[in-house]
Amino acid sequence: MKQSRSLNFILGSYVVLIFAFVFAPIIFSMIFSFNSQRFPTIPLGEFSTEWYAKVLADPDIWKAARNSLIVSCSTAVIATFLGFCTAYSDFRYNFRFKGPYLALILLPPTIPLIIMALAMLAWLSKIEMSGQLYSIIIAHSVLTAPFAMAVIRLRLNQMDPDLESAAWNLGGSEWQTMRHVIVPFCKPAIFSSLFLTAAVSFDEFAVSWFVSGLNSTLPVVVLEIVQGNIDPQVNAIGTFVFLTSMTLVVLAQLFFASRQIKGMHA
């Protein structure tokens, strides 16, 4: 089994290298966020929480964080609701042009973000809805609903189609069945979708930057700071944003995994 051992070693190193490339910049950013020196150079200066203190004292950043939170939470709820509805319509009904319907729904993530952002700005300003916090929520909902739909559709496809009929057969109306059978069955996927869409919205820069006007979100503020000068505050904010997104994605994955395991038993 020597050969498989060396193969394992090669594959293992490959994985380690990939993770290193992905995470090294973030880890460096985290390290520099605790560095007392203004410029990111080695050797490092002393350990310092100066930049964090500065960030926490900045009302603009607090406002941006609040905006980000509102936008990502609202987006998560709206996108998940839309995603659930489309996934259910796909599960339940057969109709003409169902293929194009599904393709259209899944289209937004394939459009380059910058084009999407420009189009959103043009459209929203035309109907005089740009530059507001809800403008970002609208744009982000459009952007993330397909992810919600994909996650919930996967779950619905695992459902025995007789389950819904069984609920009707036992005296449940269509609404009761939705509430007591379909939604409970999809619960893990719904939570997974909430966290995933919140994470995507929380991180998203291009669209937010175009449509936000004066209501910047955290990623937009980061860019504004970086444009001005080199400021290690960015490292501190970056660390915070990264940890938040990672937490959301990990939570989404946990629900996803528990769903898979349950799915195998069901």
Place this chain on the structure above:
Amino acid sequence: MSKPLVVFDKVQKHFGKFVAVKELDFEIREGEFLAIMGPSGCGKTTTLRMLAGLEAPTHGEIRLNERVMNDVPPHERDTPLVWQSLALFPFLTARENVEFGLKMRGVDKAERKERAIKWLDKMGILEFENRHISTLSGGQKQRVALARSLVMEPQILLLDEPLSALDAHLVIRMQAVLTDLQRELGITFVYVTHSQSEAFAMADRVIIMGKGEIGQIGTPKEIYRAPANQFVAEFVGRNNILAGKVKTVDGGTACIATTSGEFTVPSNGVPLVEGLNASFVISADLVHIATKEPSGENKAYCKLISEEFVGSMVTLFLEDAQRQEFKVQMQERELSKFDLHSGDEIWLSWDAQSAHVLNES
């Protein structure tokens, strides 16, 4: 005779151009155990689903207790169904599954629990009340599914091949559970299956369906001994079917000439005309074997092709010189007296009275 609970009145079901059910006209009597049996795709499940309101008839009427049911949505009917897939709710415990229908009907929590526990107990699975469905065995799930439907205390229970996923020994046990329950509760069971042994073992009456039509309605014994037509005779299996022309008709009996010889059959009221085609069946268990040529009529000299053992019963598959197939069913200990091997030749014979003429040939 008890009054009809359900009436199917010229019911048809089309799916686009495909005709799933051609025309159904039958009654389901109150308190009977009715089995609907047929090969897959014969429309038996569609028939059951129409009764539950999950499919709407294209033509005709379904009446339950003299009420036309065509436009009544499924949740307003009292026709619980036990599904082939069981369709238990995987996110609920056994007891919550049983309570589900009561909850939908607005029964309060305390009563729900009490009734669910009563039925779980009756089905012998009370100890699993708080277990999740995925942790139960096939037989236990089956009992939860039954309890979930029966807790509704319906007049009629629909069952769609409920035992098809179980191991053979469990099937036998569940058959006993079902027949006992039906006798005890006195409610009507409509049981859809493709399995002859299940239908014949449990049902008071059996409907044989083929290609969206009824082949025959009758008691298991009637269907087994006196199949109405070729389709039923073939579907019921273990029948020897011989086709030929009517040679003579003499009062209650007729002589039918086939390639394998001439046979005497009782005409049983079937209008037989000399010179026209006719066929008859003879159940495999009514055929005798002998090494010497029997003296009477109705005999055939055949070569043994193969044997099939099921428990102590043996089915012999034979062929005569004209390649007409014969089947003989007998006890293994009877057969052992003959010391037969494939390729051996032997005489078959039967009583003229055991033959049954088919109505359509």
